[in-house]
Amino acid sequence: MTSLPNILTLGRVALAPLVAALIIAGWPAAAVSLFILAALLDLLDGKIARAMKTESASGAALDxxxxxxxxxxxxxxxxxxxxxxxxxxxxAGMILLRDILISGVREYAAKAGVSLAVTGLAKWKTTAEFVALALLIVSPIDGGGALYMGGLAALWLAGALSAYTGAQYLLSMRKAG
Known part of the structure; x- marks a missing residue:
């Protein structure tokens, strides 16, 4: 767990409650800055792990x-x-439901010796989530106008992708046994 990619991943975990606290405190610029930092760390940890050849099971599970x-x-x-x-x-509920459900499915699959790879569409789902959340976090700056509407549109897209990719994972697991 002490590799640089795992440290970056743990950094994202540490940033999450700070971002939430800044949203609640009404400091959107600070909140979105830390959120974007966390999103960039998400991009970096995997790239660094592959480049340094330090990919690990714990990193793959924690990410x-x-x-x-x-x-x-x-x-x-x-x-x-x-x-x-x-x-x-x-x-928002669809995103949370899918994430909880798929975490359980992945755990079950691992115990059954089945690997469920992350799909390209699931990566797009995560991208849509990050875009939606960044826009929604910063939207108070423009008074809830275009940024808010864009954030809501991206949130609905992320919710739809969550439902679809969740169903894909469930069907993959069903086919696997």
């Missing part, structure tokens, strides 16, 4: 968990601060 922690805490902070209301809680 998606770090993403889920960041996304979940930001969604909760946005909901708690009133930025996500009524119907917009549906895609």
């Amino acid at each position: 998606p968990i770090a993403d889920k922690i960041l996304v979940a805490l930001v969604l909760l902070a946005l909901g708690g601060s009133g930025m996500l209301q009524t119907w917009h809680l549906i895609p």
Whole structure:
């Protein structure tokens, strides 16, 4: 766990509650800055692990968990601060439901000796989540105008991709045994 990529991944985990606290405190510029830093760390940790040939099972397991922690805490902070209301809680719920469900499916698959690779569409889902959350975090700066609407559109896209990729993983697991 002491390799540079794993340290970067743990850094994302440490940043998540800080981002959420800054959202709740009403400091969108600081919150989005730390959120973008966390997203960049997500890009870097895997690239560094591959370049340094330090890929590990613990890193592969921790990386998606770090993403889920960041996304979940930001969604909760946005909901708690009133930025996500009524119907917009549906895609947020789909994202959280899929992440929890797939974590369990991956654990079950691992115990059964089945590897469930991350799909390209699942990577797009994560990208849509990060774009949505960054736009929503920073949207108070423009008074909830275009940034907020763009963030909501990306959130609904991420919710739809969550439902679809979640179903894909479940079907893959079913086929595997």
